[in-house]
Amino acid sequence: MTSDQQPPVATTVVTTPSEREIVTERVFDAPRDVVFAAFSRPDLIPEWWGPRNVTTVVDRMDVEPGGQWRFVCRGPDGREDGFRGTFREVTRPERVVQTFEWEGMPGHVIVETVTFEDLGQRTRVVNTSLFHTTEERDGMLASGMEQGLAESYERLDELLARFGSA
Amino acid sequence: MTSDQQPPVATTVVTTPSEREIVTERVFDAPRDVVFAAFSRPDLIPEWWGPRNVTTVVDRMDVEPGGQWRFVCRGPDGREDGFRGTFREVTRPERVVQTFEWEGMPGHVIVETVTFEDLGQRTRVVNTSLFHTTEERDGMLASGMEQGLAESYERLDELLARFGSA
Numbered sequence: 001m002t003s004d005q006q007p008p009v010a011t012t013v014v015t016t017p018s019e020r021e022i023v024t025e026r027v028f029d030a031p032r033d034v035v036f037a038a039f040s041r042p043d044l045i046p047e048w049w050g051p052r053n054v055t056t057v058v059d060r061m062d063v064e065p066g067g068q069w070r071f072v073c074r075g076p077d078g079r080e081d082g083f084r085g086t087f088r089e090v091t092r093p094e095r096v097v098q099t100f101e102w103e104g105m106p107g108h109v110i111v112e113t114v115t116f117e118d119l120g121q122r123t124r125v126v127n128t129s130l131f132h133t134t135e136e137r138d139g140m141l142a143s144g145m146e147q148g149l150a151e152s153y154e155r156l157d158e159l160l161a162r163f164g165s166a
Numbered sequence: 167m168t169s170d171q172q173p174p175v176a177t178t179v180v181t182t183p184s185e186r187e188i189v190t191e192r193v194f195d196a197p198r199d200v201v202f203a204a205f206s207r208p209d210l211i212p213e214w215w216g217p218r219n220v221t222t223v224v225d226r227m228d229v230e231p232g233g234q235w236r237f238v239c240r241g242p243d244g245r246e247d248g249f250r251g252t253f254r255e256v257t258r259p260e261r262v263v264q265t266f267e268w269e270g271m272p273g274h275v276i277v278e279t280v281t282f283e284d285l286g287q288r289t290r291v292v293n294t295s296l297f298h299t300t301e302e303r304d305g306m307l308a309s310g311m312e313q314g315l316a317e318s319y320e321r322l323d324e325l326l327a328r329f330g331s332a
Contacts (some may be wrong), residue, residue: 049311066272066273085273086273086274087272087273088273095320097273098273099273099275106231106232106252106254107232107251107252107253107254107263107264107266109275111273111298126182130298132277132296132298133296141188165289166259
């Protein structure tokens, strides 16, 4: 990696614009097609999805309207956590709407809208999570998701930098 | 069936107490345990669930927290519609919280809270459906769900009457 491809020290901005939403916004130092691929290719998800000490396996990921996804995260203690959902809309490489459900709390379903904004050599990713209730939203905020997301996005920075240097 | 076991001409009351809810309320002429059984026993669901000209098959129905359910309805033209969800809470014979999703609109998930109130020889069933958005709620109202529900509940009346006469 040459110095001009060095990713910036990027900040994930987390806001709660309504009682049932969490919005995260992050700029990545890579073109939109590349960032979209990192979010939508089953072979790339394990490279960045989840904290560093967790191994993520893609059980299924059928990226089309009505398609299912399921990831299993295995922690250092061997504990496994499943996450799953359904793709509702897939507009490559601009926008994905999908549901998100942690199998530890089955039936509590979040709708995530992820948009990918073309900034030339950079891409802004905005993720809007709509919860059924404020209580569920606040539970997510209390779960340490901000730290987990920041770590995932740092890993994604590193993955994108490897693409850039390839 | 003797005349004093004749079901009343029952009315399903449908209200929209908030922007994202539909609440239906109906009194059935049977004790709570019997009504709860009709809602929770896989062998009884096909007896009443759906309009009269539709055949409902229970593909799965694991009535416990985290358990899945899936029903397939086959219409007179052979068209099949799948419905599915996850049980979140099961408090026999008082209350069930479950998700509800029509497979024709995957990822649009409703949370249904069904309560069974003991009125002695009768039971009041209140179903509160919480939608993610007002648009999804209004789509359900426009789908003819009131008529479909009324017909299902008439069939349930008849099933409960058969229990009563057994």
